[in-house]
Amino acid sequence: MLGALRDWIAEKFPAWIFLGGLLSVWQLVVAQEWVAAYLLPSPTQIFTTTFTLWPEIWAATLSTAYSICWGLGFSILIGVSLALLFFAIPLVRRAVLPFCIFFQTVPIIAIAPLLVIWFGFGDPTVRASAFIVSLFPILANTLTGLQETDPQLRELYRLYRPSPWQLIVKLQLPSALPYMLTGIRISAGLAVIGAIVGEFIAGGGIGSLIDAARTQQRVDLVFSGVLMSSVLALSLVFAIELLSRLLLQGRPYLRKV
Amino acid sequence: MSAIDVTALSKRFSASEAPVVQNLTFTLEEGQCLCLLGPSGCGKTTLLRLLMGLEKVSEGDITLSPGLIEHMSYVFQEPRLVPWRSCLENVLLPLELTRSNSAGQRDRATALLQQLGLGERLGHFPSELSGGMQMRVALARALVTEPRIILLDEPFAALDERSRFRMQDLLLSFKAELGLQYVFVTHSIAEAVYLGDRILMMDAQGGQRDWRAIDFPARGQALKMTAEFNGIVESYSRLFTDMEIALVENGGRV
Numbered sequence: 001m002l003g004a005l006r007d008w009i010a011e012k013f014p015a016w017i018f019l020g021g022l023l024s025v026w027q028l029v030v031a032q033e034w035v036a037a038y039l040l041p042s043p044t045q046i047f048t049t050t051f052t053l054w055p056e057i058w059a060a061t062l063s064t065a066y067s068i069c070w071g072l073g074f075s076i077l078i079g080v081s082l083a084l085l086f087f088a089i090p091l092v093r094r095a096v097l098p099f100c101i102f103f104q105t106v107p108i109i110a111i112a113p114l115l116v117i118w119f120g121f122g123d124p125t126v127r128a129s130a131f132i133v134s135l136f137p138i139l140a141n142t143l144t145g146l147q148e149t150d151p152q153l154r155e156l157y158r159l160y161r162p163s164p165w166q167l168i169v170k171l172q173l174p175s176a177l178p179y180m181l182t183g184i185r186i187s188a189g190l191a192v193i194g195a196i197v198g199e200f201i202a203g204g205g206i207g208s209l210i211d212a213a214r215t216q217q218r219v220d221l222v223f224s225g226v227l228m229s230s231v232l233a234l235s236l237v238f239a240i241e242l243l244s245r246l247l248l249q250g251r252p253y254l255r256k257v
Numbered sequence: 258m259s260a261i262d263v264t265a266l267s268k269r270f271s272a273s274e275a276p277v278v279q280n281l282t283f284t285l286e287e288g289q290c291l292c293l294l295g296p297s298g299c300g301k302t303t304l305l306r307l308l309m310g311l312e313k314v315s316e317g318d319i320t321l322s323p324g325l326i327e328h329m330s331y332v333f334q335e336p337r338l339v340p341w342r343s344c345l346e347n348v349l350l351p352l353e354l355t356r357s358n359s360a361g362q363r364d365r366a367t368a369l370l371q372q373l374g375l376g377e378r379l380g381h382f383p384s385e386l387s388g389g390m391q392m393r394v395a396l397a398r399a400l401v402t403e404p405r406i407i408l409l410d411e412p413f414a415a416l417d418e419r420s421r422f423r424m425q426d427l428l429l430s431f432k433a434e435l436g437l438q439y440v441f442v443t444h445s446i447a448e449a450v451y452l453g454d455r456i457l458m459m460d461a462q463g464g465q466r467d468w469r470a471i472d473f474p475a476r477g478q479a480l481k482m483t484a485e486f487n488g489i490v491e492s493y494s495r496l497f498t499d500m501e502i503a504l505v506e507n508g509g510r511v
Contacts, residue, residue, distance in 0.1 A: 155311065158311075161354070
């Protein structure tokens with residue numbers, strides 16, 4: 001127990017020391033007016049701003065969080081379904097997958113104006129933006145997972161003449177599960193970017209908070225927005241970690257026997 | 258009444274290559290246990306896979322007695338357990354897939370694992386078991402469907418000697434108690450003589466060389482110490498060596 005605590009401190013302590021050092025130097029640089037405060041506000045200034053404007057910042061954060069969950073949730077739903085479809089019908093995969101890859105290479109910032117035209121200002125565009133950027137990693141990873149199913153295990157299952165549905169539920173999806181979760185982890189980060197980019201263009205949430213603060217030269221508020229978006233991303237990573245544990249239940253899904 | 262009838266069976270994987278199994282004919286009577294013996298690459302595994310329907314026959318015929326296909330089980334060379342399923346869940350897999358997952362059969366799975374000395378390990382994952390234990394789980398999985406005949410592909414090859422002897426005796430006990438029939442692939446002459454009522458020797462050209470019935474009144478590890486047993490093993494060894502020499506004279510084609 002004590003040893004574990006010591007290990008934990010040894011592992012995490014350097015990062016905290018570094019953060020403390022960084023913030024101190026930052027504070028010092030601004031306090032000494034080596035850099036103008038309107039360009040780089042001090043850490044204490046950022047925290048004060050965040051504290052005073054908390055109701056607005058919190059509302060914006062919630063709005064963004066909602067859009068992210070919506071976009072990511074839809075990505076998981078559609079991504080896994082599409083992966084299953086592509087896996088089950090190779091002809092569809094060969095026909096459609098190249099366009100998915102092409103779609104993936106188009107930057108979201110280039111598509112965002114189109115989304116505004118189609119969905120108007122506000123949440124629908126933000127959600128669509130979060131969805132579009134986060135779809136591909138889930139789709140690609142799940143598909144890889146399905147395709148990587150151990151052929152020896154497939155042969156074993158074949159001995160018992162399973163239905164296609166049994167094969168999917170009892171062999172292919174469990175095989176793909178670790179890949180799928182990796183895809184979701186990657187997509188979560190992208191969904192945050194997608195939502196904030198969407199908000200820059202379509203309004204609402206942290207994105208428009210940052211954008212508005214920028215036009216008002218409120219750099220401290222920009223930093224507050226940045227801070228909250230990373231808090232949001234970290235919470236999401238944490239939530240997905242919990243989801244993984246729940247789904248994997250300590251079962252060794254990837255180990256070969 | 259014969260259980261399995263094989264007539265002029267050949268298998269080639271591509272038209273340009275030599276056949277792996279060539280013009281093989283034999284009959285396995287009901288109740289008989291057969292060992293397939295031969296050097297590596299002689300087509301033993303392929304023959305077993307053909308019997309199970311895992312490969313398509315190129316030429317010739319395999320006739321199974323009516324309904325036998327529903328009561329056949331297969332044990333691969335490696336345990337081939339599903340890594341994310343516990344011991345018990347692995348044994349239950351065939352029942353789940355064939356939708357015969359009744360309470361009675363669940364009990365049977367547990368009982369089988371207990372009989373195989375894994376009663377304390379029901380909830381363990383395969384990665385937490387030794388190779389010998391994994392093989393026993395694989396054997397339990399093959400037995401849980403109550404097969405009439407079980408095909409085993411060098412199942413004990415990777416085990417240490419003591420575990421191998423235990424597994425051999427387990428198999429013999431299932432034969433004696435349940436009337437289980439088996440076709441057992443091995444490259445160990447002693448193992449084939451010990452386990453087989455009959456031995457089919459295959460050579461590397463995909464043909465068969467000898468076909469001999471062995472009738473020991475009783476089997477047990479002590480049998481392996483007897484002169485009779487060792488005499489038979491020796492005569493097979495000599496035959497084996499002759500086959501190897503003939504092979505070299507034929508240009509060493511494997």
